Amino acid sequence: MxxxxxxxxxxxxxxxxxxxxxxxxxxxxxxxxxxxxxxxxxxxxxxxxxxxxxxxxxxxxxxxxxxxxxxxxxxxxxxxxxxxxxxxxxxxxxxxxxxxxxxxxxxxxxxxxxxxxxxxxxxxxxxxxxxxxxxxxxxxxxxxxxxxxxxxxxxxxxxxxxxxxxxxxxxxxxxxxxxxxxxxxxWGYRFPRFKFNHQVNYWWLALLVFPRFIFMGFSAGSWSRLFSLPVTFKLASVSDMKGFLLTGVYIVFTVLTICFKEELIFRYLFLSQILNMVTGTPKVKILKSVLFTAFLFALWHLQNFTYQPVLGTIMQATAAFAMGMAFAIICLYTGTIWITVIMHSIFDLFMVDNVSNQSPFSVEPSAFTIEFILITTAIQIVVVLLAIYLVKTASFEQTIRENRLSRQPHFALD
Incomplete structure (x- = not known):
């Protein structure tokens, strides 16, 4: 006192x-x-x-x-x-x-x-x-x-x-x-450790990770270009950099101030606390936590309305919702945020080689962009739901157990 x-x-x-x-x-x-x-x-x-x-x-x-x-x-x-x-x-x-x-x-x-x-x-x-x-x-x-x-x-x-x-x-x-x-x-939340939970099934983990890498093709611009070979990848905005040093600075700032920052906020600050606020069985707690944080992650991207077309921003928020679900389930399954930090960095730094250097969200989205985002979003949501209801709960329960505070919070999300 x-x-x-x-x-x-x-x-x-x-x-x-x-x-x-x-x-x-x-x-x-x-x-x-x-x-x-x-x-x-x-x-x-x-x-x-x-x-x-x-x-x-x-x-x-x-x-x-x-x-x-x-x-x-x-x-x-x-x-x-x-x-x-x-x-x-x-x-x-x-x-x-x-x-x-x-x-x-x-x-x-x-x-x-x-x-x-x-x-x-x-x-x-x-x-x-x-x-x-x-x-x-x-x-x-x-x-x-x-x-x-x-x-x-x-x-x-x-x-x-x-x-x-x-x-x-x-x-x-x-x-x-x-x-x-x-x-x-x-408040009692440990910093994310570097090792995985004890009973992680790596086949399921690969299935959770794979749809996010499919999404990297959204910048191809067309279905024919996406499925044509060879498909090349390039460092985002590297054509605007002058020299290796500037490229290195760009990579460091992107990884730290964008990718790591967003993972720290949504998969550590938010997800850890929401997991202790929701109620129900382990599967119900996981589902609620995934949906809440995915919604917040989508809402975060709606701020781009100020400089992007409305439809483009809606598509970006839709993609962010699917990404939020995928990243949240990966963090809850493995017990760490470091996989999603690496994945997030890859998505922000690399893209399928396309004709324009512009982000597909900065202009009115094409029919391909809308179709691609809706399809990949549906795939990711289905995979996440399958993981929640089919994967053995031991690894999820370890995350819940290690995330539990010594005293319960004053607020519950029902």
Whole structure:
């Protein structure tokens, strides 16, 4: 209780300090494009006010439904705005220092990234680690991770006056990932091991993996081209790279910041917790977990509506749903995410050689693309369902057993 009180006090002090700095920056702001607008300032004030509200200990103890719902809503708002508020204040403060003192923007850029990570730690402990409600845990950690990995990209003066920040982007990704793993470990979820479950049938595993490799043919462009020989594979976007070193950097960033990041979120952060939240027999728990995470993975890809055609994005979400089911069942069957990390990397780095370098989802999908995605989606769903109901449950039960927490979460998905 004393530790929780100290944590609440620390968070309240940070909220008050942040509000004071935001008001001070607003009073001294110039017409620069990257200083806080009144809308941004309002968002900062609302975020810190909600953050202060959420420090009160009666959050879980409230007996009145309307008050409990109101506090949950406030907490969700605080989660969404908190990191953005700290980020904006640090960015504007360093921008003000840069304009008045002429300090090198690169130094301030790196300093700002470090300060943001230090500044968000009180909220990380109060809004994430201290959370006991499983859905809010998932939501809070997801929001934190999603916003933390793009911290350097939000600094206005950095984007305008720093030539390259690949190194700090990679460092930011590593630190944010470490904080996610620390939170999961704090809640009782072990980091995925490298060995498989004891009773994995490798013929079934091969059957689960194979349909995903069939899907690599979706970029061929036509059925005749897909079935014509020879079929060649090339590194995605390699024609746009200059030299071996740049290609290597591209591969590292793709594997870590896209493939590993998505597997960490959907097959570790989400799948591990959902598996403990669902109820029923082992087969029912596996089916529910697979469907829930596949739906979330499909929903994640709908954000591409902003720059892709609607039908193309729907097809991408459909393919992501099938991929989410296949990857989830592989993780639950083997007890590790590393197979899906490798598979995801292969899919993102290699594609069937086609006439256009464009992603089939970035343009209006052709009849071949629609047919191919629907057929491969159906195949993957059938294979996953066969695995759930025909494969011996021993390997699945080992995953459930090793994933089980010492105490049950406060929320169940029926």
């Amino acid at each position: 004393a530790q929780e009180t100290q944590l609440n006090q620390l968070f309240r002090w940070e909220c008050g300090l942040g509000m004071a700095i935001a008001i001070g920056l607003a009073r001294t702001a110039t017409a620069a494009d990257y200083l806080s607008s009144p809308v941004t300032l309002a968002a900062i004030l609302v975020g810190f006010a909600c953050g202060g509200l959420c420090t009160f200990s009666f959050f879980q103890k409230s007996q009145r439904t309307w008050r409990r719902v109101g506090l949950v809503v406030a907490k969700i708002i605080a989660m969404m705005i908190y990191l953005y508020a700290v980020d904006t204040i640090v960015s504007d403060l360093l921008d003000h220092i840069w304009r008045s003192s002429g300090v090198a923007p690169t130094f301030l850029f790196y300093l700002g990234t470090i300060l943001v990570f230090i500044g968000i730690l009180p909220g990380y402990f109060r809004l994430i680690l201290a959370e006991t409600n499983s859905p809010l845990r998932m939501l809070a950690l997801f929001i934190f991770y999603y916003e933390a990995v793009v911290i350097p990209n939000t600094f206005g003066f950095g984007k305008n006056y720093v030539s390259s920040f690949d190194a700090i982007n990679l460092l930011t990704f590593v630190v944010a990932t470490a904080l996610v793993i620390i939170a999961m470990n704090h």
